[in-house]
Amino acid sequence: MTIIFRSNRVFACILHRCKYSTAPKSVSTVQINQKEFVADDYTNVTPKIISYLGRNLHLQKDNPLSIVRQRIVNYFYKSFTLRGNPAFSVYDNLSPIVTTKQNFDDLLIPLDHPSRAKSDCYYVNKDVLFRAHMTAHQSELLRSGLDNFLMIGDVYRRDEIDSTHFPVFHQVDAVRTQRKEELFADHPDLEIFEPAFDPENPHKFTNTITDPSKQSCHTLEATKLMEAQLKNHLIGLVHALFGKDVKHRWVEAYFPFTHPSWELEIFYENNWMEVLGCGIVRNEILVSAGPNNSIAYAFGLGLERLAMALYKIPDIRLMWSTDSGFLTQFQEKDIDAKITYKPVSSYPQCKNDISFWLPPTLSIDTFMSNDFYDLVRDIGGDIVEQVKLKDKFVHPKTKKHSLCYSIMYRHLERTLTQAEVNEVHKAIEKAAVEAFNVVIR
Template identity: 80%
Template sequence: MTNLLIRTSYSFNIFKHCYSTAAKSVASIRINNEDYGTDDYTNVTPKILSYLNRNLHLQKGHPLSLVRQRIVNYFYSSFTHGGNPSFSVYDNLKPIVSTKQNFDDLLIPEDHVSRAKSDCYYVNKSLLLRAHMTAHQSELLRAGLDNFLMIGDVYRRDEIDSTHFPVFHQVDAVRSQRKEQLFENHQGLEIFEKHFLDQSQSFKNSINDPTKQSCHTLEATKLMENQLKNHLLGLVKVLFGDNIKHRWVDAYFPFTHPSWEMEIFYEDKWMEVLGCGIVRNEILMNAGPNNSIAYAFGLGLERLVMALYKIPDIRLMWSTDSGFLTQFENKDINADITYKPVSSYPQCVNDLSFWLPNELTIDTFMSNDFYDLVRDVGGDIIEQVKLKDKFVHPKTKKQSLCYSIVYRHLERTLTQAEVNQIHKEIEKAAVQSFGVVIR
């Protein structure tokens, strides 16, 4: 108990430093033995930074690593050139990227919601913890790569429950082909429309047509779409079996067009497993010679792992408990494993209500800020945080929020007294960080 409170106090002191709105421009934060300047965008917390370098997807015997290897093996066996795998794998790329990499290179508009401080973990205005592995796409294309997988941890501010965690793992991929590769058996066809080839320097690509980009021929787009969907269906069948039901849903992503999401019918419901599409030609042009067409896809490892192994809580991915890890150690990567709970520990639920300061309203207060604070103080014993109630006083017009915080340890029973102490620390942190008044 004493050690827990020491960690909480220490964590909160750093938390205040990271979130201080009065931080001077010379302030810095140290990440992976490098110092980074901070500014009014800085919102990374010590708790989030503690997940860096864990590399669960590379940890032998970890369920994330088992599924990662199954995906890699599928692409290695499905695509070969001269007896060697066509796809190269990048699974240890630095998690700190520039806003140019994460947004600009991918044609994400400046006013897009995904750029908001409420959605991302910023080191400063120019740098952030990558929000998707696609952030490395352009740099690898510029390096001259045609077919590659990008695998690693990504960071997004989100709600707190059994299926959401601020850190998760993604597999992203790009496969590009030149005319002679794509139309190997269809000589005379072209990737690009004639009017694009005639004035490619001044041509502005359009995505007004839902079936294709204006620069691409319909034949090239449809052939790539067919390849993409067949390859991804093959992957899903390798993971979930040949009889898995699937469907394609039209989608929108700033960096692909057309775009689709794939859903599978799993355990009596449709579950989204990946997003994909034809890479916007502007991205390829900015990365190098414009003589190819490409498809790309991205999937979350945790979602697949939880479905395949029947793991009920995403926090278990970070467990160091031998009762969890030994269920996956020394297993064949294709083994049919069903997670067996070691034991079930009870929940402790405490509500926290507070009046907002005058400068904030129930519409402008960012719940993700509060979620980060709760996680930073409470750590991994926070199972869920839900906005329970909004209230406006009829006379004073003061505004209030009430959050329900569910505490549960994955490896032992929490006492109510222990939870109450942590809850008090969260109350203090909320008062100091947001200027609220506890009700």
């Protein structure tokens, strides 16, 4: 892994959040894996985030994420065959560096959609980012002529810091397309498309999603049959993972790239837990990628959420552990074995608060907490267990705005001393002053 920042100013910009740094006067570049990218005011990847590239936990033997990945792949291999071979192809080593066109435009995500925001994504520059979902590869794979495929890999999103959130996690996304002769093999009189839609001239038809039951180009019969297949296949997957007795329910949802759309929830430990999102692929996506005469369904799920539920893993950071006490619990086991994680040991938590006055250019409503979380993660690394916004305050006389965050530190493999925590905490305070022009209280 080669990571080179082609100027000290760019390094500072990336580390201390481009949004609050002075832009360099000359063009600067960032080099990742022997490839150079021009840095701009969108650049907000940090050295800490870049360090996760290439870890590929979903492919690491004995990692619980890899075990769940294999269980999902096995389900699709067994459930769908074509002339004796698996109908689904698997792509689990695609580059996580994608274009905004791949990540957003190809998926019909509007320009003003919040998922495009710098506060949500890790941008290399305004045109390139670390993929925020595996669906970013959907169009390129469809364009290559594939019809049924699984996309598995690491995805990157700026988020809060706690036991269930991490800036890097792993997803399985899938697409299944069908032509008329496949979908209506037993009913050749039925059609996928409404008479007004001409598959030979798809761009002459404006597809709409105003009808909650279907896209305007599709017949109701085609949509309902695809919906039935999709839901049956995903319930089968949940049964394969959690057992046939697990309760489930479907919840209507909205995604820019599918319609209709649903989320699947299971009743787990006395709560309803979302396990995946899915829907009928927007026909405009298929038309742009090539298959004009097909209908498709798609779904996406997170491996961490499933692994933590299946194996009772309490902290998402454990997925990144190289400690033998953790990994041996999943070593050389039948992938369908029931495994319950047993804590290797329990180390005490250290808690420090940080309070600061914001500069006049910022307020408690405009300051981006994700900017602060990334800074904490860069300085504190994986010993930061959780960061919580504890208090917001506006001084009644001066009208100055103040924020207070609680930072919980805990090492997964040893006891932290308060002295070393204090040293890290002071470094975070110093970095916050330099990055955001705040005044520590």
